[in-house]
Amino acid sequence: MEELGNTTVKEFILLAFTNFHQFQILLFIVILLMYITSVAGNFAIVVLVKAGPTLHCPMYYFIGVFAALEMLFVSVTVPKLLANLITSNKKISFIGCFVQLYVFNALGVTECYLLAVMAFDRDLAINHPLRYSPIMNYFFVIVLVNMPFIVSFIIALIPTIFTAALTFCGPNEINHFFCDLAPVQNLACSNPFVSNIVTSVAAIFASLTPFILILGFYIHIIITITKIKSVEGKHKAFSTCSSHLTVACLFYSSVIIVYLKPKGSQYDKFLALIYTIIIPLLNPFIYTLRNKDVKEALHKIISLKLRH
Template identity: 70%
Template sequence: MMEYANRTTVKEFILLAFSDFYQFQIVLFFTILLMYIICITGNLAIIVLIKMEPSFNTPMYFFISMFAALEISFVSVTIPKLLVNLIVNDKAISFVGCFVQLYAFNALGVTECYLLAVMALDRDLAINNPLRYRAIMSHKLCVELAFFPWIISFVIALIPTVLTADLNFCGPNKVNHFFCDLAPLQNLACSNAFVSSVVTSVAAFFASLTPFVFILGFYIHIIVTISAIKSIEGKKKAFSTCSSHLIVASMFYGSVIVVYIKPSGSQYDKFLALMYTIVIPTLNPFIYTLRNKDVKKALRNPNLVKKFARS
């Protein structure tokens, strides 16, 4: 135990965030704060609306409400700390706090990947098995499918987090990011980070690529089915049930691929990371409402509006 204590001398890390762009600190603070408020408010509104409207008691809206709750948790892991760092001089985060944030961020990110795959499965069943859909997607199965991403993600994220925390951090403690992430921390380690880096790559494969392949497969199946529908109106109706999810999944995976697949090291990497940590979660409530006829119809219901206002 004494040997481990002597190996790691770093007690805190410094999140540099956007300190290189000091002239934009206040602008960034108010912009990100506004997006954070909109994100939390928009996703809470979706949850309340789905709970209050009886016609939304369907598997699709159940998963949308779970996704909205996940988005609130996901943005709240990194954004509050970023907002503090933008307006105070002390940008430190404790060693334990850093790895708690790291674990929570990665676990919730993986949960989002798998929940998007579950939502794609739901749309695939709805379009390809419309008569048996409600029988297949029972409430029990919906709950099991909704909690599966949480269970698998917290297991996948645990191993690389523990291996990275076990590295020797003997001096350098400035993290060139606005939150604690695996690669920036592994780059600061004084000991060999090869094993933790390999495990991180393997975990990333199961965390993002595996659900992405499933999503791709489900949508190929959906497209084949829709293309076989003869009427234009029928095709539009079938596609409208999954278009919002397709847009959200494309935006999320597109931004993640840009950040993690391209060569790293650019000073603009942190701005790109803002895309999937706050910009896309802010846009998602609008995508699910503005493109959804049922939601727009429900919002025009005066009785529902009154109930919503009282809540």
């Protein structure tokens, strides 16, 4: 707390894509269209899950929550980026920066754990079909939905506090389009070693732990599917989790690309676009195009609306 008093920086400058002056308007238009499509697509999934009687089961409830989470996730960073692209004001307040940093990381970690919950749901459904309904009762589903939020917001809080406790007295330009732990820590005047270690440990619990869980669940699922004799049975078993597996692969591959490479690259902000907006944009299409139940529910709702 003493070091917080020594901090003289009151605001940060988000440089975003200022090096590409001639492409600012083009980037604004493209990112705005992607943002609108992403929010609209994920909102449609939420509405579809709520309105479609055939989708009133734990699997689709989790998909609906994940879609709602995606809308929040993109809205933490993209509106500020859009404003940054078309206005001369690139500033974000010190407090605003840390609020964005915390909420962004908390929601990102929540996605990691919710994907693990969804993998557990599919593993239970495929490997223990007779026990699935008694176990996945209303109360247990609510617990499974809320636990990722509770765990993630605690995990994200710890490195945020340690980073905020650093002294910021000099450079305040962040070469990114949003506030994240590493770019902010690099601007500290005091030694960020402890906060870097805390961030690394938090990252293990934030991404590696749920990734190992997902990997374990899907290895178990694949082993079970290979034992099914009929081709139709194998296809049916795998089709129930193919959409989720695709989303999980896209999400974790983008995170690995961004975070397992040397920090400070000028391409960091471009790579960050993958998991901040491109993945949330693709998710609704993956769930509607690869999921038979969702397509049927969508067709029924559209047919019903056309009749009226």
